[in-house]
Amino acid sequence: MENKDTNTQGLGRSFGAWLDDLRAFLRGRFSLDDDKAQRDEVVAAISKGVEFRGVNLWVLIFATMIASLGLNVNSAAVIIGAMLVSPIMGPIMGVGLSLGINDFELLKKSLRNLALMFIVAIITSTLYFLVSPLSSNSSELLARTVPTTYDVLIALFGGLAGIVAQTRTDRTSTVIPGVAIATALIPPLCTAGFGLATGQMRFFLGAFYLFFINSVFIALATYAMVRFLKYEKKAFIDKTRERNVKRLMMVITLVTFIPSVVIGFHMVRVSLFEAVADKYVTQVFAFPHTRVIECNKHYARGKNPSQIELLLIGEPLGQEVIENARTQMRNFGLEKTELIVRQANTEDKIDVASLQQSYTDLLSEKNRRIEEMSSQLKRYRVTNVEVNDISREVGTMMDNIAAISLMKGITFDVGGTPRDTTLVCVVTPQDSLRPIDRTTLERWLRVRTKVDNVKLFVER
Template identity: 30%
Template sequence: MENTSPNTPVKSLWLSIKLLLKSTLDIREDTNHDTTIEEVKAGISIKGQGAWVLIFSILIASAGLNTSSTAVVIGAMLISPLMGPIVGIGLSLGINDVDLMRKAIKNFGIMVVLALFTSFLFFSIPIFQKETPELIARTYPDVRDVIIAFAGGFALIVALSRKNKQVNTIAGVAIATALMPPLCTAGFGLATRKWEFFGGAMFLFTINTIFIALATFIIVKSLKFPMQEYLNSSKSKRISRILYLVAFLILTPSIYMFYGLYKKTDFEQKVNTIITTFSLDKDVVILNQKVNFQNKTVSFATVGKSVTNQDVEEWSEKLKKQGYSGVKFEITQSVENLETQNMLEKLESTYYTTQQILNKKEELLVKQEKEIIDLQKQLYLSEKSKIPFDQIANEIKINYNEVAEVAYSRLLKTNFTKIDTVPIIYIKWNNNLNQNQILSQEQKIQKWLRLKLQNEKLTIQKLN
């Protein structure tokens, strides 16, 4: 009877996915155990050409670090033979080969001493003793360096174990794990007697070495490389115990290093978040910030508003809730900075006060200018309304014999919106003129005087 269970398509899909993942991720079929072991053994020795290649690559890397040239440092890492003895240590642990381990450790020691000595000589020259960003970057390892070394070690041994070698993978691992720059930086520390450089760089180099060897050991065990056989069974057991002890001694500090670096990175990140948030919110400039995870201290200087005790208590409480209690904050707020801040605040206050006074003065000036303009208009109108009475009277007498008397006055009138001044000329005529003649003569005189005096408001009235 045909199986029509609804689970059949699901099982088929799951089986297809498993087969796809196995064909994609399985590396056992493409592994060449014997060839890999021989190639690793051949790459361990640091004698002859290998020693000179190491010396020259160290010189190149030192020059690159001194000039902060990343390209030069990368070039030096590509030609360096540093990786060989480290992979040899991991392989010897994995296949239980004590002779290979001795050889690998011996060559590893020679390699380290030769690299330190070469970089020491280079940085002993005074013109090469400047601290550069590339050198400083090799003195503060964090948890990311562990991940890089571990992943690099896995990638390296997997690439070496393939039947068809991938040269670009091996070169990429040499660049990523960066074994040479820490050794060169340690040589710089020795030459300049800056022990913080030497200690930090050697710690980074130790991390890279241990985790590359550990990754090699894990892959060798996973791929079931053939174990080294010894005729004497008791000797074989003794060697196995020794190698497992060495593996344990490598694994234990590796876990401790990883945890310590993880906590250090986490602590620094949380402190940076708190300080950055404070700087942005309060508009404060933070200078010379230093975070010491070991002593649980945070030190920095401020420019701008001062940090209060309440701020520090809030930071300590936040860090305590995040698992970091007893953190001490050492904040530099010099008297000069406080005086400068007070002076700035006073200047700001004075500026705003002065600005208000100037604004009031400006308003007063505008008002006064308006009053002046109004007065000028009034003066103009007043001047315009003035009439040279003597001259006008004489001219009227000469041109109009019938005029007996002339008078002049100014009439003020208003429509309750504005006030106007109207000039009025009063004329008394001889009795021999009739009313029509008088009206005609008055119109002529009015036109003449309006044109002469440029005043259309002027009027002529009869004087009784």
């Protein structure tokens, strides 16, 4: 019995030691102490990025113009470039940092510059869209008007990544540009300007809502990381002033963050409802001769229940089939949801002309995108080199060549702009001691392939 107790105690001590080693290993792996910058250094760096004057202000204007152009021509690449250029992250992170360290002066400075940034970006984009000859609602514009749960999560985790990068001694990493791309702050402002310029307030309100949600959750992530890193809060000599400032900042924090968190949870519920509704429609309304051509989902608001409104074409469904579909809603957790089914031959009148027009517009947009991508493909496509014929010809012209490899491509500059077509030729000699007339071979290749830029390499 004593041996058994001794073995049990020994196993217990071994397991405890293993857990201690595991905790130490995980603590070392996930520690943020390595390469951590000093608090004052981080505060100074973020405070510097908060200020919008001179270069920062001009860069913001240029970034807004680039993003507006990208939205206007429906180019995702141009929009990404604008997000990389934009210095918009500075004031937002400044708000989160100031709330985390009780720096009221930094908070006022951040909010003041955030307001300036917002006004300048809105004015710039509005003026652009007022004079722009293109005013159609592109897919990139429409995507910046309806915030989703994913936008909230992207902003939250993007803000965490951004503040972690800012608290390192080496701030030259690609994290900040990556966060700027992921959170997409400048395109919603440009979409809001489009809404003002074209008189479409739903665009303005939707885009502003998306920008506000992204900004708040980036600031919230910054605040949370600052508190996690236990940055020392700013001390006041006057204790009465310190108490008043803390109360004021607490009120600002609650007024800003709590509604946003509530909105975020509401968006999660809406997203879950829409996902379940899509699953229900896909599984229950799978009929061989009837198709769902439109599915509108409305989440509950106030006393109004949630609704799923379907538009069907094809063979009409009987009332008993529709009632059976309604009874199946409880299997998907949609028992409190109202189902509305509209069919082409019922009393509900379908605006066929409007429906046809919407699909025509959608098809036109897709065709335009296909033509755009085709033109880009033609721009970068290079015809194949006739290697078989050239290899035989060069073998006849020069007797010391055993093999030849040809490849044609495009040379780009460091900015990603195509510059010239390049022909790369690799020659394997029969006898490495005998020279190959490189000048003659290069001149012949230029004439034969009609490519001026020839790069010739001879294997040794």
